[in-house]
Amino acid sequence: xxxxxxxxxxxxxxxxxxxxxxxAEGRRIVMLTAYDASFAFQLESxxxxxxxxxxxxxxxxxxxxxxxxxxxxxxxxxxxxxARGLRSxxxxxxxxxxxxxxxxxxxxxxxRLVGEAGAAMVKIEGAAPHVLEAIGALVxxxxxxxxxxxxxxxxxxxFGGFRIQGREQEAADRVxxxxxxVEAAGADLIVLEGMPTTLAQRITEAxxxxxxxxxxxxxxxxxxxxxxxxxxxxxxKRPKFSKDFLLGRDSVAAxxxxxxxxxxxxxxxxxxxxxx
Ligand code: KIV
Numbered sequence: 001x002x003x004x005x006x007x008x009x010x011x012x013x014x015x016x017x018x019x020x021x022x023x024a025e026g027r028r029i030v031m032l033t034a035y036d037a038s039f040a041f042q043l044e045s046x047x048x049x050x051x052x053x054x055x056x057x058x059x060x061x062x063x064x065x066x067x068x069x070x071x072x073x074x075x076x077x078x079x080x081x082x083a084r085g086l087r088s089x090x091x092x093x094x095x096x097x098x099x100x101x102x103x104x105x106x107x108x109x110x111x112r113l114v115g116e117a118g119a120a121m122v123k124i125e126g127a128a129p130h131v132l133e134a135i136g137a138l139v140x141x142x143x144x145x146x147x148x149x150x151x152x153x154x155x156x157x158x159f160g161g162f163r164i165q166g167r168e169q170e171a172a173d174r175v176x177x178x179x180x181x182v183e184a185a186g187a188d189l190i191v192l193e194g195m196p197t198t199l200a201q202r203i204t205e206a207x208x209x210x211x212x213x214x215x216x217x218x219x220x221x222x223x224x225x226x227x228x229x230x231x232x233x234x235x236x237k238r239p240k241f242s243k244d245f246l247l248g249r250d251s252v253a254a255x256x257x258x259x260x261x262x263x264x265x266x267x268x269x270x271x272x273x274x275x276x
Contacts, residue, residue, distance in 0.1 A: 014049045014090040016121060016144045016188050022049075022221070023210040029222025030260045031092075031212050032230065035061050035078045039227060039252075040085025046256040048089055050212075052123065052224060053079045055094040056153070060228040067153045070096040072109050076117045083118030092146050092189075093119035097154045100124050106134035110143040121145065123191065125152035127178035132185040139186035147182035149175055149203075150216065151194025164215070164275050166195040172202075179203040179211075191224060192216040194241070197274045215241030217274045223263045230259055241273045 022029055031050040034040040035057045043051050057078055058070040079093040099109040106124070113119045122138065123146040124131055135145045150165045159165070166172040176199070179190055190211045192200045197217025204211045204220050213220030225242055228234040231252060232244030245255040245262075262268035 011047065011088045013088040016090070019050075019090070019189055019210050020208075023208075028264050028266065029210055029212055030263045031222055031224035032256065032259065033057075033224070033227045034082045034085070035227070037081045037085035040082040040089075042252050042256055044086050044089050046253060046260050048256065048260055049222070050090045050092055050224075051082055051086060053082050053091070053093045053119070054123075054226065055096045056226050060226060060234055066156050068097045068156070070094075072096055072099050072112060075099075075109075076112050079113055079117035079119050090121065091119045092121045092123055093117065095122050095124045100131060100134050102130060103134050103137045107137055107141065107143075110138045110141070114143050121188070123148055125154045127181050132181055135182060135185040135187055139188075144189075145182075145187045146189040146191060147179075147187040148191040148193065149178050149182070150192050150200075153193075162194070164194045164196070166199045172196070172199045175199060176203055176206060179207050183207045183209050192220055194275070196276055198276070213269075215239070215269075215273070215275060218266060218269055223268060225259065231255060241269065241275075243268065243273060 019029060030048050031052055032043055032048050033054040033056055034043050034051045040051055055067040055070040058064045058067040075093055075096050083091055093113040095109050100106040110122045113122050121144040125148045138145050166175040188209055192211050192213045194215045200213050200216035201219035210221035212222040212224050214224045229242035231246045245259045249255050
């Protein structure tokens, strides 16, 4: 069992219904990726609401050029490690590439991530018919689902790169329709990635479930970043939508705390982190 620092203040566990309450009350959701127990403990200590074991681990931990090589076994391993570092932070784990190829595989993946590894919710990309069916099947078995729309990294080849989605009117209307569809299918949360601020705002106002943005502007119900981007340790150029919160601060704890604070105060993302 991971040993928690006795000085960590107790707080009520963040729950799936609690996220809806946060949207209703206008309290912004702070979400951050984690891939191991030690950093998970940093998120827990900083009062981050949601820890996401993203398949971004394929890029920032494993060094691949995309998330596609990540397997379900990798996701289970990292999710179980993160679960050991958390106490009250809600744990969400990604369904990796092709683990949602049909409903039976999606259920198997959901069962392992929740039952074996300790996640409270699974995240699935897109809104294709088989994805909507999988969302319904997971939710019917009491596995809450976070949808993921816009720049969905598992579609990198279809998009021709990591490109902003929904810039044209027709494409924007399509993403809005997808948001309505995943809500109707039973999703409890939506990650909106890489889209114009105005589109994310339209979606956030149109659905009753919370939205969490990354490169989607300030009007979402919450914000998420990849931990390595926030700490400025991702190799290469910093993505426009992210910010190095360690710059000018002397600890990981201070950087994560500053991110949480800036999200809750509505000062991150700033205009320079947004797409119009
Ligand atoms: O895999 C991941 O880290 C993600 C976030 C970028 C939302 O999906």
